[in-house]
Amino acid sequence: MFKMQLFLIIILFYLFASCNTSTSPLDSAKKSQLPRTLSSSEQILVNTSQNFGLKLFQSVNELDSSDNIFISPLSVSMALGMTLNGANGQTYEDMKNTLELNGLSEQQINEAYKSLIDLLLNLDEKVIFEIANSIWPKKGYPVLPSFMEVNQTYFYSEAKPLDFARSDAVDIINNWISEKTHGKIENMLDYIPEDAVMYLINAIYFKGTWTYQFDADLTNTENFYTTPQNFNPCQMMKISGNWLYYQDDKIQITDLPYGDSLYSMTVFLPSADQTIDDFVASLNADTWDNYFQDLAYKKGTIMMPKLKLDYKKLLNDMLINMGMGIAFGGSADFSRINGYGNLFISRVIHQSFVQVDEEGTEAAAATIVELRETSGTGPTGFFLRMDRPYIFVIRERTNNTILFIGKISKPQWTE
Known part of the structure; x- marks a missing residue:
């Protein structure tokens, strides 16, 4: 039985930047830059x-x-x-x-x-x-x-x-x-x-707030698979647009910005043939950096549980x-x-x-x-449906600084 976990990490720093005036996830991506140069320390x-x-x-x-x-x-x-x-x-x-x-x-x-x-x-x-x-x-x-x-x-x-x-x-x-x-x-x-x-x-x-908010009318009760054979209901949100995205045979990754795109949540969805714990154990600084370097904008649809x-x-x-x-x-x-x-x-x-x-x-x-x-509806482009355990990160996009990182194996939502 998989344990259900969310592991949200905020680590030390978020470095943010300016952006253009894109108003739709289908528009050109916002581009970030540092407000000042970092010191060596x-x-x-x-x-x-x-x-x-x-x-x-x-x-x-x-x-x-x-x-x-x-x-x-x-x-x-x-x-x-x-x-x-x-x-x-x-x-x-x-x-x-x-x-x-x-x-x-x-x-x-x-x-x-x-x-x-x-x-x-x-x-x-x-x-x-x-x-x-x-x-x-x-x-x-x-x-x-x-x-x-x-x-x-x-x-x-x-x-x-x-x-x-x-x-x-x-x-x-x-x-x-x-x-x-x-x-x-x-x-x-x-x-x-x-x-x-x-x-x-x-x-x-x-x-x-999301730069591009989900439409609440598209949120529905869907199954979330804690294992390939077992599932629990969740409130699944849905949005289509142009997103930073990467995929290989082991992982799907996408990035959802907040506000003026100075903060974002990055989601990691391991392939169905590996456990979430095995994926977490495999993470290191090099693979982490490589994932972010490989992100590129693609049109697609994201389905994500409310939490x-x-x-x-x-x-x-x-x-x-x-x-x-x-x-x-x-x-x-x-x-x-x-x-x-x-x-x-x-x-x-x-x-x-x-x-x-x-x-x-x-x-x-x-x-x-x-x-x-001391006492001493038919989407085009990629399709990413988070209906099994996944990882997500809220990060600063310029330097890939982690704000939050989460592991979801059984999403929950209460009114």
Whole structure:
């Protein structure tokens, strides 16, 4: 029995561009260009962040047997990036390597985060994209000013000292997350352990309308095949036009833009003779880049299920498997937070939401890093019908930067 999964990935950066005035999917394609040239450190960060996003995708897919999976590597990276500024020694090196930031100095990492956050915001008036970061030290706990200052400078983090003994402390943190995600991420933190001393939190919100919207009158109940023999009903949308498209004997890929075409969703539909999990396991940076380079405009019809999914997961095991196990144990060194250490990451909690319908896509995600003290009708052209498991990506089209990547094996929709 195939597990049903959606694995939506947002990784670090989206770089967007201007476009022409095409108003129909049958018209000439919109052409993107960067609003400015990337620095060398920004370009390295964009490239390495794709590696982190794909590896995190594969790690979660391998370890989580849940029907639905939905994560944001961008959110995870932001939260861990702030935490990295408090790490020292081998803990710092292992976290840096896990985040695929090997080619950058600490200064370059922080500067690249800051400049790319600046670049991401307010680039497309037709797309809402928001990032928020915060650090919540236990009230009275000694924190080095340098740690708070570096994260305020480069991550725009809010300093939110809080009495963790307050009866409403959990609600205060959850309300901040809910506000920053427009109410899409609710009740994320379940409790505060007695020895917890700090929470580092990232929240992300995305809402984009399709450049070419689906006609709701064409949406019908159709079968979605979880295996060649088994199927479930879904609400299947339909649209025809001129799309970026690629096909070989193993995959069909197409690209659906949002707003002014500065963001897009790219869908990967593996052939029926391979499983979705085998396809996910086969992904790497080279094949990923090749897929996007091979996209070309073709006329065709797309059928895609409506989706509305929530996901929540403790990411400890995935991150440990990716190489930062030292950060979760008694050997962790976060002495650049308080000056003396005795801290470790006890939980990395991740929660996400996505809705895909005829109008567009709404997605939100948040990541909490918890630190505790050690105790010590007949279409023409191609025809792509997504009625079996498939992959999709929301991406920036100029540099193929991943915003979201999803795996769908059993689409769901609720009114």
